[in-house]
Amino acid sequence: MNTEAYRTEFEEIFIQYFPKVKAFAAILLKSEQEAEDVAQDIFVKLWEQPDLWEGYLVRNYLYTMVKNHVFNRIKRKNIEFKYINSQMNLHSLDEIAEFKDPLNEIYHEELQLLLKLSLEQMPDKRRQVFEMSRFQDLSNHEIAEKLNLSVRTVEQHIYLALKELKKLFLIAIFLMKF
């Protein structure tokens, strides 16, 4: 392979995979700029590894590279990882999962994270009411007083929040079993 062919082949691979590598990094890093840096670094390295340009291998290799780069960046962020709000206990998870599943204990951490991420997608008020009710153990009356809402509205918020969460968790559990 001469230099020209070498360059052409690299460009073909670049065009095919660069957007994907960048998009994948952006999803995880939540930053276009960081994703661009990661993707460029990976392709500069790939230039020097022509033995990895093979079709199936390059796809696999790029996945590994982008995962590693992203993980390294995450670790370099020196995030002080705090444990998930301990008030989110198994009890509230059981309520949502509707039945006690021994697997829920094994995947406790996953369920908690799933709960946290799902809660964030809810309207603010609904989330706030749900958290006060389930994590701070306040009664519906107390919540109504604090937020200046009617008890009925508080009940409605909790009902909707539970409904939404159950739906999500049921999907997760349903697909898991079959």
Add this chain to the structure above:
Amino acid sequence: MENYFNKIIELFAKHDVSTSSQNEFYRWLTGEKFSGEKDQALRNLWNNMADSTPAEVSYETRQSLNEVRKKIRQRPRKVNTKRLLFWQISAASLLIALLSTLYFAAGKKSANTDLIEQYTPIAEMTYLTLPDGTKVQMNSTATLLYPEQFTGESRSVYLIGEANFKVAKNKKLPFIVKSNDFQVTALGTEFNMKAYPGDPALSTTLLSGSVEVRFNNLASALILKPNEQFTYNKQTKEETISRPDIDEVTAWQRGELVFKSTTLKEIITVLERKYPYSFVYALNTLKDDKYTFRFKDKTSLREVMDIIAEVSGHIKYRIENDKCYISPL
């Protein structure tokens, strides 16, 4: 259960999340527990994203290509074109050989599930057992490619970086570790192999048993005796055999850092693998003086740098966030 992992990644991918959730997610994602399941979920995300075709190349992608081209030009050229050509052919044939042993011998099984890559991030070590029972300890930033199951005439794996292999005995199936510039064949034995792409020299050290080392595009071969170290210089294409202090060769496996008459630049290359910091310095800050250091397991970067700064007498350092700045005293 797999679905919990997919669902978490899907939720994170699709939505804006708070900083605190983002951090929780990162802690979870990089955590050791269920790393296989998490990897599979990430891989699903990756596989569900489409490749691009030349017809849809965006302006941004062109822009990125130009920047990457610029960065490639700015890199020091390590090999001239003619050698590159030669090396490519050998690497390609090596890879075809590797691929055919890894996949095609496996029969009709889908190639998708065949090859596993194990990567060790910065500042970590990985212990793993291969399908044949061979035990591998991988140093920071090393990558190992191996098949889900060994089939065919040999057990072949591909290493980028450094690792120690305790090969499970099987006289009928030789165990082969390949890297870009050389390969090591063993039957039942323990050896250390170091092949980081950034290092000028590659080496393998035999701890017990016997191994055959092939290099120079697999054209040359020699057999190592226990405690012998084979070193191959990628640039000069020269090989040497020495009898190093085995304790020093295996120091990394115990988390120790050992440098023997090593320049500061070489020391920093190793520190960058071992600690999650990047080093910032002007090249002329580091003189070519050589140093010998030995640090115990779990020595912090600060302790290491304190001693290096003290001994060298001509540099000072400052750690800020994830960077370590080195400047003349």
